[in-house]
Amino acid sequence: MRLLLPTTTTLPLFDVAASRRIEARALAHSPDLMERAGLAVAKLALALRRGAGPVWVVCGPGNNGGDGHVAARRLREVGVDVHVGHEAPQHPALVIDALLGLGLNRAPSAELCVTMAAMQTCGAPILAVDLPSGLLGDTGQAAGERAVRADHTLTLLTLKPGLFTGEGRAHTGRIWFDDLGIAADDEPTAELLGPAARLERSATSHKGSHGQVLVVGGAPGMQGAARLAARAALACGAGRVYVDLLGLSGDEGADAGRPELMRGSLAELPQAVGVIGCGAGPAMAAALPGLLRELPRIVIDADALNAIAAEPALQDLLRARPVGTTLLTPHPLEAARLLGRDTASIQADRLAAGSDLAQRLNCTVVLKGSGSVIATPGERPAICASGGPALATAGSGDVLAGWLGGLWAQQPQAGAHAIACAGVDAHGRAGEVAGALRAGDLIEHLAAQA
Numbered sequence: 001m002r003l004l005l006p007t008t009t010t011l012p013l014f015d016v017a018a019s020r021r022i023e024a025r026a027l028a029h030s031p032d033l034m035e036r037a038g039l040a041v042a043k044l045a046l047a048l049r050r051g052a053g054p055v056w057v058v059c060g061p062g063n064n065g066g067d068g069h070v071a072a073r074r075l076r077e078v079g080v081d082v083h084v085g086h087e088a089p090q091h092p093a094l095v096i097d098a099l100l101g102l103g104l105n106r107a108p109s110a111e112l113c114v115t116m117a118a119m120q121t122c123g124a125p126i127l128a129v130d131l132p133s134g135l136l137g138d139t140g141q142a143a144g145e146r147a148v149r150a151d152h153t154l155t156l157l158t159l160k161p162g163l164f165t166g167e168g169r170a171h172t173g174r175i176w177f178d179d180l181g182i183a184a185d186d187e188p189t190a191e192l193l194g195p196a197a198r199l200e201r202s203a204t205s206h207k208g209s210h211g212q213v214l215v216v217g218g219a220p221g222m223q224g225a226a227r228l229a230a231r232a233a234l235a236c237g238a239g240r241v242y243v244d245l246l247g248l249s250g251d252e253g254a255d256a257g258r259p260e261l262m263r264g265s266l267a268e269l270p271q272a273v274g275v276i277g278c279g280a281g282p283a284m285a286a287a288l289p290g291l292l293r294e295l296p297r298i299v300i301d302a303d304a305l306n307a308i309a310a311e312p313a314l315q316d317l318l319r320a321r322p323v324g325t326t327l328l329t330p331h332p333l334e335a336a337r338l339l340g341r342d343t344a345s346i347q348a349d350r351l352a353a354g355s356d357l358a359q360r361l362n363c364t365v366v367l368k369g370s371g372s373v374i375a376t377p378g379e380r381p382a383i384c385a386s387g388g389p390a391l392a393t394a395g396s397g398d399v400l401a402g403w404l405g406g407l408w409a410q411q412p413q414a415g416a417h418a419i420a421c422a423g424v425d426a427h428g429r430a431g432e433v434a435g436a437l438r439a440g441d442l443i444e445h446l447a448a449q450a
């Protein structure tokens with residue numbers, strides 16, 4: 001058993017169907033899986049309980065409840081006061097939530113919601129077994145009105161995607177993992193990202209060795225977005241970074257704080273990595289056909305995504321580009337516009353929405369938000385486990401787009417999927433701070449950890 005995050009390597013994720021297949025095969029040669037699961041829960045409970053009160057074990061009707069009963073027995077064996085039932089005891093030292101796990105298949109009844117509310121308000125920390133009750137393992141959404149918000153989740157046998165995306169992170173608390181000694185022998189549904197390898201620089205490299213980035217965006221009133229992207233590309237190590245501020249020419253709107261940045265345009269820089277759309281406004285639409293036809297590698301964000309969503313001819317241009325050369329970074333509303341759906345339906349199944357968009361537009365898609373999803377046609381999707389609410393601030397997406405462009409400029413052979421995985425994970429790790437963060441400071445955090 002181990003605390004999972006931050007991850008040090010990329011790990012396989014298995015949806016409910018794959019987890020069930022793995023469990024069924026494992027049970028054939030290891031019939032004591034529930035004993036192992038219950039013992040693991042009991043051990044963690046011993047470490048987590050607070051105070052001298054009883055451990056309250058809330059067991060459901062299935063095997064998740066079975067794990068809870070085994071844990072209760074194991075705890076009693078070592079002299080712990082244990083209360084099993086749906087009514088809260090006085091001053092519990094810990095709640096073990098073994099109500100519903102992988103088998104959740106409908107909205108919890110009103111009666112179960114009352115039990116969950118009692119768990120939530122009893123004042124003790126909650127340890128969820130396998131999944132917080134009421135949370136769907138595939139999507140990270142609540143099946144009904146309520147799902148448990150645990151302080152700790154001990155997930156068993158496999159890591160499920162819903163622990164890491166959608167609402168998952170708000171419900172799991174700290175995530176622990178015990179594979180119960182079973183090697184998962186199925187096709188992973190997705191990957192949980194670990195850190196990418198550090199970029200090495202040759203002693204004899206020069207600025208021409210590290211590529212060029214062209215940031216196109218920054219309409220009047222929104223130039224800061226383009227500047228953040230450009231500064232991020234520069235901090236990432238791109239050899240030269242140029243900015244094309246829409247509607248301005250020459251040194252107008254130059255970034256006085258970063259004299260390293262230069263003005264440039266598509267006509268002068270046809271081989272640059274494009275980072276387009278940050279703060280671009282409606283002027284972006286007219287510039288897009290040329291950029292989509294000419295630039296060999298492009299990161300597309302914000303208003304460029306909105307322009308593409310509104311214009312089928314631009315979608316055709318995207319689809320015509322070779323896979324691996326285009327990286328879209330929509331947040332859920334932008335993804336909803338691109339798919340012609342609403343935001344709630346995107347969030348209801350983020351893995352599926354990211355993959356659907358990637359297929360439709362023949363691009364790599366980073367569906368941003370808690371547990372960003374990275375999807376590319378022909379690649380296994382990935383979920384980013386890093387990041388947190390400090391990133392929920394204006395401009396952090398612009399920084400991501402610029403950082404991705406900077407990475408790509410330095411790795412011209414890499415496909416969009418690899419760049420997205422590396423950049424999104426780094427961005428998340430840099431944003432893991434307590435309290436609030438300014439997007440400009442995020443660039444410095446990224447540079448410090450690169």
Ligand SMILES: NC(=O)C1=CN([C@@H]2O[C@H](COP(=O)(O)OP(=O)(O)OC[C@H]3O[C@@H](n4cnc5c(N)ncnc54)[C@H](O)[C@@H]3O)[C@@H](O)[C@H]2O)[C@@H](O)CC1
Pocket residue numbers: 023027032033034037060061062063064065067099100101102103104105106107108109112129130131143156157
């Ligand atoms: N079989 C084993 O030996 C192992 C089982 N494990 C545990 O078993 C769990 C899966 O067990 P199950 O397949 O029995 O699934 P669950 O225990 O999660 O739930 C299944 C039961 O809950 C009912 N149910 C589903 N949704 C409901 C709702 N909204 N309201 C009320 N009842 C609802 C189902 O009708 C069924 O009776 C895993 O999450 C894990 O905790 C793991 O420990 C691995 C080993």
Ligand SMILES: Nc1ncnc2c1ncn2[C@@H]1O[C@H](COP(=O)(O)OP(=O)(O)O)[C@@H](O)[C@H]1O
Pocket residue numbers: 302331368369370371372386387388389390391392393394395396397398399400427
């Ligand atoms: N709660 C959160 N947990 C993890 N990442 C988050 C969270 N909120 C925001 N982010 C990340 O911050 C970035 C925000 O991007 P975006 O919405 O485009 O903002 P902006 O347009 O202001 O730059 C994305 O990378 C997103 O994944």
